[in-house]
Each structure stands twice: as C-alpha cells, then as structure tokens.
Amino acid sequence: MKITLKVWRQKNTNTEGKLVDYQLDNVSEDMSFLEMFDVLNDSLTRKGEDPVTFDHDCREGICGTCSMYINGRPHGPQTGATTCQLHMRSFNDGDTIVVEPWRARAFPVIKDLMVDRLAFDRIIQAGGYVSVNTGSAPDANEILIPRSIADEAMDAAACIGCGACVAACKNASAMLFVSAKVSQLAILPQGQAEHRERAERMVAQMDAEGFGACSFTGACSVECPKSISLDHIARMNREYLGAKLASDNVQG
Amino acid sequence: MAWVTQTLSSSLGRKVIMSLTGLFLCSFLIVHMAGNLQLFKGDGGRAFNEYTYFMTHNPLIMTVSYLLYTSILVHALMAFILTRHNQASRPVKYAYSKPEANSPWSSRNMGILGTILLLFIIIHMRTFWYEMHFGAVPMAEYDGKQYKDLYAVVKVAFGELWYVTLYVICMVAIGFHLAHGFQSGFQTIGVRHKKYTPVIEFVGKVFFAVLIPAAFAAMPIYVYLQVHHII
Numbered sequence: 001m002k003i004t005l006k007v008w009r010q011k012n013t014n015t016e017g018k019l020v021d022y023q024l025d026n027v028s029e030d031m032s033f034l035e036m037f038d039v040l041n042d043s044l045t046r047k048g049e050d051p052v053t054f055d056h057d058c059r060e061g062i063c064g065t066c067s068m069y070i071n072g073r074p075h076g077p078q079t080g081a082t083t084c085q086l087h088m089r090s091f092n093d094g095d096t097i098v099v100e101p102w103r104a105r106a107f108p109v110i111k112d113l114m115v116d117r118l119a120f121d122r123i124i125q126a127g128g129y130v131s132v133n134t135g136s137a138p139d140a141n142e143i144l145i146p147r148s149i150a151d152e153a154m155d156a157a158a159c160i161g162c163g164a165c166v167a168a169c170k171n172a173s174a175m176l177f178v179s180a181k182v183s184q185l186a187i188l189p190q191g192q193a194e195h196r197e198r199a200e201r202m203v204a205q206m207d208a209e210g211f212g213a214c215s216f217t218g219a220c221s222v223e224c225p226k227s228i229s230l231d232h233i234a235r236m237n238r239e240y241l242g243a244k245l246a247s248d249n250v251q252g
Numbered sequence: 253m254a255w256v257t258q259t260l261s262s263s264l265g266r267k268v269i270m271s272l273t274g275l276f277l278c279s280f281l282i283v284h285m286a287g288n289l290q291l292f293k294g295d296g297g298r299a300f301n302e303y304t305y306f307m308t309h310n311p312l313i314m315t316v317s318y319l320l321y322t323s324i325l326v327h328a329l330m331a332f333i334l335t336r337h338n339q340a341s342r343p344v345k346y347a348y349s350k351p352e353a354n355s356p357w358s359s360r361n362m363g364i365l366g367t368i369l370l371l372f373i374i375i376h377m378r379t380f381w382y383e384m385h386f387g388a389v390p391m392a393e394y395d396g397k398q399y400k401d402l403y404a405v406v407k408v409a410f411g412e413l414w415y416v417t418l419y420v421i422c423m424v425a426i427g428f429h430l431a432h433g434f435q436s437g438f439q440t441i442g443v444r445h446k447k448y449t450p451v452i453e454f455v456g457k458v459f460f461a462v463l464i465p466a467a468f469a470a471m472p473i474y475v476y477l478q479v480h481h482i483i
Contacts, residue, residue, distance in 0.1 A: 008347075019347055072350030098348040105341050170351060170360050171338035173263075203264055212341035213263040213334050215362065216436040217355035231444055237264060238442030244259040252258025 001027040001088060004096040005040065007052055013108050013116075019098070029089040033076060034059060034066060036088055053112040059084040061225065064160030067167070068113055069100040074164035074223045082162060082225045102163050104172035106209040119209040120161050120177060126205035127198035128181040130190050143189050156184035158226040165220035165228075171212025176220035178206045179236035180228050186239050196243035203240050264440075266334055271440035273327040274433055278460060280320055285467050292474060297403025298394055304402045308384065328370050335363050358428040359436070365429040372422040379409050410475035423469040431461035 003024045010017025024043075027036055034056050041051035057065035066083040070076035076086040091097060099113065107115040145153075157180070165176035182199055185191030191198070214233060221230050259265045287307065290300040307313050351360055358365065383389055383405050392401035409415055434456030438444070443452070477483045 006347075069346060069349075072346065072348045073353055077353075100346055100348070103342050103344050103346055105343055168351075168354055170342075170355075172341040173338075203262060207263050210341060211263075212338040213267055214440070215338075215359060216432075216439050217351075217359040219351060219354040222354035230439070234439050234442050234444030237268075237440060240264050241259075241268065241442060244255060244265075250255055252255040 001029055001091070001093045003027050003036070003088070003091065003094075006096065006098045007040075007113070008100045008109075009052070009112055010101075010109050012111055017109065017112075019100075027088055029087065031088045032059070032084055033068070033070070033086040033088065034084050053110075053114045055114050056084060061085045062160060064162035064225075067102050067115065067163060069102060069167055071098055074102070074167040075162075075225055079222060080225060080227050082160075085225075102167040104163075104166050104211065106172070106174070106211050107163060107166065115163070117161070117163050119211070120163065120174070122209065123174070123178055123202055123205045124161075124181060127194070127201035128185070130185055131194065132190075145188060149187055153184050153188050156180045156187075156228065156232050159184075159224075159228055160226060162225060164223045164225060166211065168219040168223035169212065169215075170217060170219070171215055173214050173220075174206050174209070174211040175214040175233050175236070176224060176228055176230075178202050179232040182236045182239055183232040186235065195239060196247040197249075199236065199239035199243045200247060200249060203236075263334075263337070266330055267440045269330050270327060270334065271437040273323040273330070275437045276323050277320070277327065278430065278434055278437075280323075281460070281464055285464055288471060289467070291403075291406065291471050297392070297401065297406070300403045300406070301392055301399045301401055302394065304384065305399050324370075324373060328366065331363060331366055356432065358432040362429060362432060365425050368422060368425045369429060372418075372425070375418070379415075380405060406475060407479050410472040411479040413476070416472040416476045419472040420469045423465040426468075427461045427465040430464075431457055434460045 005022040005024065006019045007022060008017050009020045022040055024036065024040060027039070031039070034054070037052060037054060044051045055065045055067055057063045059066075061082045061084060064082070066075075068075065068083045070083065070086070075081060075083045077090055078086050101107075101109050101113045102115045102117075104115075106119040107117055110116050159177060159180035161177060163177070166172050166174050169175075182202055185198065186195050216230070216233075218230060221228060260269060287303050288300075290303045291297075293299045380402065384400060384402055387405075389400040389402060390404050392399050392403075410419075435449075435453045438449075438452050443449075474483075
C-alpha cells in the first residue's frame with residue numbers, strides 16, 4: 001500500500017506546530033497503525049531526522065496509552081478499538097491520512113502526537129478510590145453483589161483512561177471518563193462510604209483542570225474504545241447533585 | 253450558602269440551570285400552542301381575543317409569565333457563558349475533524365439554533381407582546397364588553413409572506429433544538445432509566461421536535477391563506 005501521512009509535528013508545549021507530509025510506499029495491510037508509524041520513524045531515523053513522538057505501551061488495547069486523532073476521529077475509523085488495534089487494512093491504497101494529537105486545554109501537547117494526560121490522574125486522586133484497611137485479603141464472597149450490579153460496575157471499570165472521550169467531544173469535556181470512575185465505585189457496596197465526597201471532589205477537580213461541560217452529543221461513547229455508556233454520565237449527575245444537596249460540606 | 257453558589261457555578265450546575273429552564277420553556281410551549289389553537293376557530297377572532305384577555309388579566313398567568321421571561325434570559329445567558337467556557341476548553345482546533353461520524357448535527361449546534369430562536373423570540377414579542385401591552389391595538393366588542401383586538405394585529409403580521417416564511421423557518425429551528433434539547437435536559441438532571449428514557453426520547457423526537465413546531469407553523473400559514481382568501 002502507498003500511504004500519504006499528514007502528521008502533526010510540534011517541538012514542545014510552547015512552540016507552534018504544523019502538519020508535515022510523509023510518503024510511505026511499502027505499507028502492509030496487516031500492519032497495525034502504530035507499526036506503520038514504527039516504519040515511518042525507522043526511515044526518519046536512518047535519514048537523520050527527528051522521529052515522530054507518539055504514546056504507546058501494551059499494544060493490545062488495554063493500557064490506554066496510545067492516542068492519535070486519525071482522519072478526524074479519535075483512534076481512527078474503527079469503533080470500540082484503540083489505535084494499536086487499528087490495522088492498515090482499514091484504509092485504501094493511495095489514501096491520505098491526517099494524524100493529530102488530542103486537542104484540549106487540559107491535555108497540553110508535550111511533543112508531536114504525545115499529550116500530557118496527568119489531569120486524569122489528578123481527578124482520580126481527588127476521589128476515585130475506596131479507602132480500605134490494609135492487612136489480609138477479605139474472603140471473596142464476604143460481600144454479596146448481584147451479578148447484574150457487578151457487570152455494570154465492570155462495564156464502567158473497563159475505562160482505560162485514554163482520553164478519546166475528551167478528544168471526541170466538541171467541548172473537550174471529560175464527563176464520560178469521570179462518570180465511569182465515579183460509577184464503578186458508586187454502584188458497589190464498597191464505594192458507598194465515600195460516595196458523596198467522591199462525586200463532589202472529582203467533579204470539582206474536573207472543572208479545575210479546564211475541561212468543558214457536557215452537551216450530551218454522545219460522541220464520547222461512540223468513540224470510546226470500551227464503548228462506555230452515557231448511563232454513567234446520568235448517574236454521576238445524580239451522584240453529584242445528591243451529594244451537593246445532602247453532604248455536610250457547607251463551604252462547597 | 254457557599255455550597256449553593258459553588259454548585260450552580262460548576263460545569264454540572266450550569267447545565268442543570270440550562271436543563272430546568274429549558275424544560276420549563278418546553279412546558280410553556282404546550283400551553284402557548286394549545287391556547288393559540290383558537291386561531292383556527294374561524295369565528296373572526298373572538299375566541300382568540302377572549303383568550304388573550306384572559307392571559308393578560310389572570311394574576312396566576314401574569315406571575316408565571318415573569319418566570320417565563322426570566323427563564324428565557326437565564327437560559328440564553330447561561331448558554332453564552334457555557335459556550336465561552338467550552339470553546340476555551342479547546343484553544344487549538346483540529347485541522348481535520350469528522351464529528352458527523354459520532355454525533356447528530358442538532359446536538360452539536362444547539363448554540364446556533366438557540367441564537368436563531370432568541371432572535372425569533374425578540375421579533376415575535378415585538379410584533380405581538382409589545383403591541384398588546386404598549387401599542388395602539390384596535391378594540392373589539394363582544395356582548396357589550398371591550399376587548400383588545402389582537403386578532404387584527406395577527407392578521408396584519410401573518411398577511412405578509414416574508415413574515416410567514418420567517419416563522420416557518422424558525423419553527424424548523426425549534427424542532428431541531430428540541431429534538432436534542434428535550435431528552436438531553438432529562439439526562440442532565442440524571443433522569444435516565446431503561447423504562448423512562450425511551451418514552452422521553454419518543455416525546456422529544458415526535459411531540460416536541462415535529463408536532464408542536466408543525467402546529468405553530470400551521471398558524472401563520474392558515475392566517476395567511478385566510479387573509480388572502482385562498483381558503
């Protein structure tokens with residue numbers, strides 16, 4: 001396959017970037033999208049040029065590290081898949097592919113296609129946890145949880161924090177991510193003790209990071225590699241509003 | 253009270269204000285449409301004029317009308333604040349984006365649709381509300397009682413083809429606005445459930461997006477056709 005790439009090149013956070021054209025003549029349709037970038041970087045390195053910086057780690061769709069806004073969509077044209085799970089057979093010979101980093105104020109570009117997603121970590125640190133006693137592990141079935149509840153919590157917990165929801169949203173909103181992290185704990189008994197503080201703190205941190213508000217376009221859920229449902233956003237809204245009305249936190 | 257201002261100025265709180273004012277405006281549309289169906293009565297405007305007299309003299313209706321004006325202003329102002337905030341959340345735009353692959357057009361253009369509707373409301377209120385309250389409206393007499401003949405104002409306004417066309421276009425805009433807005437409003441306040449969401453979506457897409465705008469659009473068309481003796 002012959003592919004023309006238009007790749008966003010940006011030296012660092014403080015410089016302006018631009019799209020640069022690259023021509024690849026021997027692309028196998030069995031390559032993953034990231035392997036195609038490996039080939040590009042190999043040729044750039046041999047020519048003594050600066051290779052394209054991009055995030056990647058597990059390359060099997062479970063770590064959430066790879067990003068890339070490919071031909072106008074996060075993780076490319078496939079749904080329910082990350083960039084590392086995208087293969088060149090999804091494109092045609094002679095195609096031009098535009099590749100950009102996630103665009104959001106809260107995700108500044110570090111270099112080329114790599115963005116800083118620490119904002120997500122700070123949101124988790126604000127309340128996306130359950131406080132437990134350390135010591136020996138509790139018995140597996142000590143707390144009985146109905147299968148349907150466990151499944152729903154697992155669907156929320158499938159979020160890999162890749163940021164495709166933010167990238168897809170016209171408002172660069174992190175609602176799907178935050179709601180998945182609120183939901184996975186809010187619907188389990190272990191998450192009840194801290195459920196009010198969790199919703200309040202995580203939403204406050206989300207706002208402090210500079211993410212946008214939710215317009216319910218549904219783009220996030222469509223582009224989510226784990227197809228996380230909008231149900232969780234409605235649940236987070238209930239959790240947040242309930243917490244605001246009922247928590248002891250008078251100072252807000 | 254810090255928690256109240258903090259809640260209402262959070263991204264979620266602002267959307268809740270949008271939702272509650274928007275859903276209140278939806279409920280107003282039902283009343284407004286039902287009342288204005290008097291235009292179809294074909295009695296020379298008597299039922300319509302008696303209805304407008306009631307609407308401008310009943311204390312409960314007058315109280316609710318101030319809530320309505322406030323809701324329109326708050327809904328528009330909050331939309332402006334949210335839009336500014338949302339645009340600032342993505343300072344560098346994508347060079348190439350394909351949002352039509354993942355979301356409906358109306359959901360991404362609520363601001364544009366809302367701006368059209370705000371301009372429509374200004375024109376609409378200038379033509380009828382302002383004339384009724386401050387203009388020189390001719391009087392009509394039914395059973396010895398004097399009524400402002402707003403129906404005469406309606407006939408003049410809807411006798412103009414450009415004005416009728418403007419109304420029909422704006423009703424299409426309100427259809428698209430509510431196709432997304434009605435169901436989205438429920439989502440924002442956390443009402444999403446296997447049993448109720450399909451009903452809410454159906455009511456939004458059929459009743460608020462099609463039937464109500466169609467009924468409103470039929471009014472200027474009907475009056476135009478009558479004024480020009482086509483029917």
